[in-house]
Amino acid sequence: MLYEAVRLALQAILRNAFRSFLTVLGIVIGVAAVIAMVTVGQGSTEQVQADVSTLGTNLLMIRPGQPSQGPGSGAGGTAASLTLKDVEAVEEQIPSVAVATPSNSRSMTTIFGNVNTTTTVTGTDNRFLIARDWALASGRSFYESELRTGSSACILGNTVREKLFGNGDPLGASIRLKQISCRVIGTLAVKGASSFGTDQDDIVLIPIRAFMRRISGNQDISMIYASIREGVSTDKGKADIESLMRERRRIGPFEDDDFNVFDMKQISSMLTGITSVLTGLLSAVAAVSLLVGGIGIMNIMLVSVTERTREIGIRLAVGATERQVLLQFLVEATVLSLIGGLIGIVLGLSLGLLGARMLSVPFSPSASLVLAAFVFSALVGIVFGYFPARRAARMDPIEALRHQ
Amino acid sequence: MTKTATAATEPSDDRPLIRLRRITKVYGTGDAEVRALRGIDMDIRGGEFVAIMGPSGSGKSTAMNILGFLDKPTDGTYLFGGAEVDHLGRDQLALLRRNFLGFVFQGYNLLARTSALDNVELPLIYQGMAAAKRRQLAREALAKVGLKGREDHDPSQLSGGQQQRVAIARAIVTNPDVILADEPTGNLDTARSREIMDLLTNLNRKDGITILMVTHEPDMADYADRLIHFVDGRIETDTSSTREPADAL
Ligand SMILES: Nc1ncnc2c1ncn2[C@@H]1O[C@H](COP(=O)(O)OP(=O)(O)O)[C@@H](O)[C@H]1O
Ligand SMILES: [Mg+2]
Numbered sequence A: 001m002l003y004e005a006v007r008l009a010l011q012a013i014l015r016n017a018f019r020s021f022l023t024v025l026g027i028v029i030g031v032a033a034v035i036a037m038v039t040v041g042q043g044s045t046e047q048v049q050a051d052v053s054t055l056g057t058n059l060l061m062i063r064p065g066q067p068s069q070g071p072g073s074g075a076g077g078t079a080a081s082l083t084l085k086d087v088e089a090v091e092e093q094i095p096s097v098a099v100a101t102p103s104n105s106r107s108m109t110t111i112f113g114n115v116n117t118t119t120t121v122t123g124t125d126n127r128f129l130i131a132r133d134w135a136l137a138s139g140r141s142f143y144e145s146e147l148r149t150g151s152s153a154c155i156l157g158n159t160v161r162e163k164l165f166g167n168g169d170p171l172g173a174s175i176r177l178k179q180i181s182c183r184v185i186g187t188l189a190v191k192g193a194s195s196f197g198t199d200q201d202d203i204v205l206i207p208i209r210a211f212m213r214r215i216s217g218n219q220d221i222s223m224i225y226a227s228i229r230e231g232v233s234t235d236k237g238k239a240d241i242e243s244l245m246r247e248r249r250r251i252g253p254f255e256d257d258d259f260n261v262f263d264m265k266q267i268s269s270m271l272t273g274i275t276s277v278l279t280g281l282l283s284a285v286a287a288v289s290l291l292v293g294g295i296g297i298m299n300i301m302l303v304s305v306t307e308r309t310r311e312i313g314i315r316l317a318v319g320a321t322e323r324q325v326l327l328q329f330l331v332e333a334t335v336l337s338l339i340g341g342l343i344g345i346v347l348g349l350s351l352g353l354l355g356a357r358m359l360s361v362p363f364s365p366s367a368s369l370v371l372a373a374f375v376f377s378a379l380v381g382i383v384f385g386y387f388p389a390r391r392a393a394r395m396d397p398i399e400a401l402r403h404q
Numbered sequence B: 001m002t003k004t005a006t007a008a009t010e011p012s013d014d015r016p017l018i019r020l021r022r023i024t025k026v027y028g029t030g031d032a033e034v035r036a037l038r039g040i041d042m043d044i045r046g047g048e049f050v051a052i053m054g055p056s057g058s059g060k061s062t063a064m065n066i067l068g069f070l071d072k073p074t075d076g077t078y079l080f081g082g083a084e085v086d087h088l089g090r091d092q093l094a095l096l097r098r099n100f101l102g103f104v105f106q107g108y109n110l111l112a113r114t115s116a117l118d119n120v121e122l123p124l125i126y127q128g129m130a131a132a133k134r135r136q137l138a139r140e141a142l143a144k145v146g147l148k149g150r151e152d153h154d155p156s157q158l159s160g161g162q163q164q165r166v167a168i169a170r171a172i173v174t175n176p177d178v179i180l181a182d183e184p185t186g187n188l189d190t191a192r193s194r195e196i197m198d199l200l201t202n203l204n205r206k207d208g209i210t211i212l213m214v215t216h217e218p219d220m221a222d223y224a225d226r227l228i229h230f231v232d233g234r235i236e237t238d239t240s241s242t243r244e245p246a247d248a249l
Helices: A002-015 A017-055 A084-093 A127-131 A144-149 A158-165 A208-216 A234-248 A264-307 A309-317 A322-358 A367-393 A397-402 B002-009 B060-067 B090-100 B116-127 B131-144 B160-172 B190-207
Strands: A059-064 A097-102 A104-112 A115-124 A136-139 A153-156 A174-177 A180-188 A203-207 A224-228 A259-263 B018-027 B034-044 B049-053 B075-080 B101-105 B178-182 B210-214 B226-231 B234-240
Touching (some): A002 A017, A017 A264, A059 A234, A059 A264, A084 A097, A097 A115, A097 A127, A097 A234, A104 A158, A104 A208, A115 A127, A115 A158, A144 A208, A153 A158, A158 A180, A174 A203, A180 A203, A203 A208, A224 A234, A234 A259, A264 A309, A264 A322, A264 A367, A309 A322, A309 A397, A322 A367, A322 B090, B018 B060, B034 B060, B034 B234, B049 B060, B049 B190, B060 B178, B090 B101, B090 B116, B101 B160, B116 B131, B116 B160, B131 B160, B160 B178, B160 B190, B178 B190
Parallel strands (some): A115 A203, A153 A180, B049 B210, B178 B210
Antiparallel strands (some): A097 A224, A136 A180, A174 A180, B018 B034
């Protein structure tokens, strides 16, 4: 009986193919919009999460300045700088912190032979590699002596290495950073691009003391990376760091922090938050358009029931029960709505693919979303098809037969 | 239902297939009130071929609709196969129509843009019969009414006489006890009408199907064994011809 009803429904729908298409347009648009947007949103979220995981989810960043400032903003004007003593204190006095490392960065021109490129020069120490979970591709890390004296040794990121040396071996070579020359002792493994738009591999690491003496000319630390021990929550680590820093910086109980501790999860959740707000908005648009689509289906089904009054009379006369007629029209509305849903799914996935390509984020269609779209369009058909179907089922056979 | 079926197919003499008692039908209320039937008593035995005549508006169609479970009387009792049907609901009446009755209408009432075969299959679909069995029975029914080879034709590709044959095939495909035909030849010329009447007579004589037929034409009424004459919502005369009804042969 259900099979018969589906067959009849397809017949009836195809008989008025163009009208049927116009009817389901609302459903098509609603479903396509949601699928496309959620697919692209999901891709962006995955991209952000991938980026964050290359930084390490247990990584905290400490910067001087008002907490309202974002992670990208510079050191706060009036706030006192961080010092190497702070780095030491964070690592040694806080049990939940595994390693802490300074990170001072500046954009500089780097020269080797007649090739030059602008890159980020970061003054730090070997703990940087641990905190950022970054392996060496070749060579070695800094010797204690190099770190202590701030001698001119440097480790190249993959992008800088490629630009300056191509396929050549950079180890032992001497490159120039502004007017300082420094010897290449190692190269970093490839890290890839980050969603913040920067190429993480475009970097040169030098000992922090070398950076202070030869580049910045002062003892200030602009950022500290702190890596939290496994098994300890970043929230706990963050709280520990905050209380230590407040103490060290002599901030009274009623004063605001003049430093900032950022959590990578926080940044990633902020970004995914934006995505989910967008997704939410779109879902609302989709809900409205499904509602409109549903009303369209109800309308056309009412027209169809009226047009087919005589047919209904005939069916009732030959012994169709109320349920059988109800089922026929309910199935017709549902099939109609499902066709709209399927077109919407195909269209939405195509648009999602296009959008993902354009934003260069991964194309990540969600099977559960497709299933949900399918179920929802079926539900729209059932809900909005019920009233017209009931009207058909309750018809008086004699009056229906007399209808012209 | 099954009990009714047994009773309907094996009527005993004291229990006719159909028994109407004091059936009345009133349409509308107050000034608009129309008393279409004013107390009908009728006994129909299984295998009879009954013609119903009478002036326009005398209540023939109203009576047919009640007899065919398409409408309910305002008052009175209707026994079908010995069982009272007055209290039955819509769906139970639909089941009675589906299992025991076949309808033939003046205007054929076939589904448009639907092949003859699909039209004939329709009642079987509602019986829940499997597709292959349905096809076979529908083909047989079409062959029986002389439409072999026209299975795939739409109603629009068939003449009036042929359409009425499709309707008859649809009526008999369920192997009914009764065929109700309200002016089945009303839209046909004499030659075509005679073909339809021959077909109905055959179904009555050979298959023992009880036939109730409304007609305006005395020539068509002559095919029946019994003539009931309606006037003004009442039965005026009820006369049987000398020939015995089918089940007695
Ligand atoms: N649905 C209806 N509503 C009101 N009056 C009706 C309806 N159906 C039939 N009638 C009236 O009942 C009477 C009998 O009608 P009907 O049974 O169709 O007569 P016949 O078939 O003998 O011509 C007529 O007066 C007709 O106008
Ligand atoms: Mg009439």
